[in-house]
Amino acid sequence: MKTDFLQYQAQTSPHPLMVDVSHAKGSYIYDTDGKSYLDFVAGVSACTLGHCHPKVVKAVQEQTEKYMHVMVYGEYIQSPAVQLSKLLAEHMPAPLDCTYLVNSGTEAIEGSLKLAKRATGRSQLISAVNAYHGNTQGSMSVMGAEHRKQAFRPLLPDVDFIRFNNEEDLQKITHRTAGVLLETIQGSAGFLPPQNDYLAKVKKRCEEVGALLILDEIQPGFGRTGTLFGFEQYNVVPDIVAMGKGMGGGMPVGAFSASKKYMHLLSDGPKMGHITTFGGHPVIAAASLATLKEVLESDLMQQAVEKEALFKKLLQHPKITDVRGRGLMLAMMVESEDLANHIILKCMEKGLILFWLMFEPKAVRITPPLTISKEEIAIGCKLILESIEEWKA
Numbered sequence: 001m002k003t004d005f006l007q008y009q010a011q012t013s014p015h016p017l018m019v020d021v022s023h024a025k026g027s028y029i030y031d032t033d034g035k036s037y038l039d040f041v042a043g044v045s046a047c048t049l050g051h052c053h054p055k056v057v058k059a060v061q062e063q064t065e066k067y068m069h070v071m072v073y074g075e076y077i078q079s080p081a082v083q084l085s086k087l088l089a090e091h092m093p094a095p096l097d098c099t100y101l102v103n104s105g106t107e108a109i110e111g112s113l114k115l116a117k118r119a120t121g122r123s124q125l126i127s128a129v130n131a132y133h134g135n136t137q138g139s140m141s142v143m144g145a146e147h148r149k150q151a152f153r154p155l156l157p158d159v160d161f162i163r164f165n166n167e168e169d170l171q172k173i174t175h176r177t178a179g180v181l182l183e184t185i186q187g188s189a190g191f192l193p194p195q196n197d198y199l200a201k202v203k204k205r206c207e208e209v210g211a212l213l214i215l216d217e218i219q220p221g222f223g224r225t226g227t228l229f230g231f232e233q234y235n236v237v238p239d240i241v242a243m244g245k246g247m248g249g250g251m252p253v254g255a256f257s258a259s260k261k262y263m264h265l266l267s268d269g270p271k272m273g274h275i276t277t278f279g280g281h282p283v284i285a286a287a288s289l290a291t292l293k294e295v296l297e298s299d300l301m302q303q304a305v306e307k308e309a310l311f312k313k314l315l316q317h318p319k320i321t322d323v324r325g326r327g328l329m330l331a332m333m334v335e336s337e338d339l340a341n342h343i344i345l346k347c348m349e350k351g352l353i354l355f356w357l358m359f360e361p362k363a364v365r366i367t368p369p370l371t372i373s374k375e376e377i378a379i380g381c382k383l384i385l386e387s388i389e390e391w392k393a
């Protein structure tokens with residue numbers, strides 16, 4: 001299988017981790033040699049309820065037996081997609097009452113950017129230095145890291161960047177700006193939360209000049225930071241919110257929400273201003289609905305905050321310089337890039353999954369399923385500390 005994986009399946013890096021997956025359940029992934037891995041990454045913030053949560057599996061099975069794909073997005077009434085959109089509207093602040101379902105995070109960003117352009121009649125897009133919003137060409141255009149996109153230019157024109165948490169740069173947002181796209185908590189940059197009411201100030205500037213604020217909730221969304229959406233903690237309501245990853249409970253999905261007034265613009269002038277075949281897929285929407293219900297009806301969001309405190313308490317070591325982030329979106333910062341690499345690889349050997357952050361080499365990603373138990377957190381943190389002790393610089 002390993003040879004075939006390397007030969008026939010396209011690779012994304014020269015050194016894939018190559019865990020040969022047999023099955024996964026709860027907080028654990030098992031390989032074909034019978035080794036178990038405690039998962040502190042959750043498929044990169046995607047498996048909100050752990051692996052194969054029974055309610056998600058049941059929703060998928062039940063829907064599969066009724067119908068799967070029947071028609072392109074938006075033509076037929078398919079109850080899982082309708083119920084999901086309605087439940088989201090009931091739990092988002094006004095005016096975010098209408099949701100467009102797509103297939104991935106980057107597509108949610110593409111739709112959001114198009115909506116901002118369509119709603120304002122402007123073209124300029126602004127995002128942040130070190131921002132990551134996905135890998136299709138629109139999302140890549142607003143990525144705040146030139147070295148990663150140079151090879152793919154030309155990308156979208158009329159894109160500018162501001163420094164996250166820097167208030168001086170807000171003057172770059174002008175009457176020419178269609179949309180300002182920010183991650184509520186900057187992910188790839190190192191899990192940097194907004195400070196000093198920054199997002200509210202960005203929103204105010206957007207209102208002054210008639211630009212739309214788009215918040216990327218693809219990682220913090222769906223309860224990961226202790227509230228359904230991260231922005232609820234920062235005194236701001238965006239005009240458009242993009243979501244993905246954790247909303248599928250392990251299935252591929254994305255969505256963007258806005259007011260009905262704005263969203264209507266995508267169906268008129270031009271008609272079919274945004275279309276997708278599989279968006280709102282009934283099986284995926286059923287999985288997402290089951291995930292959303294569980295997040296809302298359980299105390300997982302409150303637990304995320306308690307578990308954050310536990311991680312911060314347990315991850316104390318002179319070589320750990322900080323544990324950043326909110327809820328279960330945490331980055332353990334260490335002294336050097338080499339040490340971060342050592343911890344991630346050593347823990348893999350010990351049966352604990354950790355991962356890197358794209359633009360912050362001294363960070364170790366800790367984004368476990370929200371369902372992880374306190375005992376599992378203690379087991380994993382012990383392995384991390386052990387691996388640091390084994391480090392010989």
Ligand SMILES: Cc1ncc(COP(=O)(O)O)c(C=O)c1O
Pocket residue numbers: 044104105106107109132133134135183187216218219244245254
């Ligand atoms: C903040 C953020 N935005 C967008 C995306 C893109 O999502 P996807 O990989 O589902 O296209 C990601 C994925 O890592 C992300 O972390």
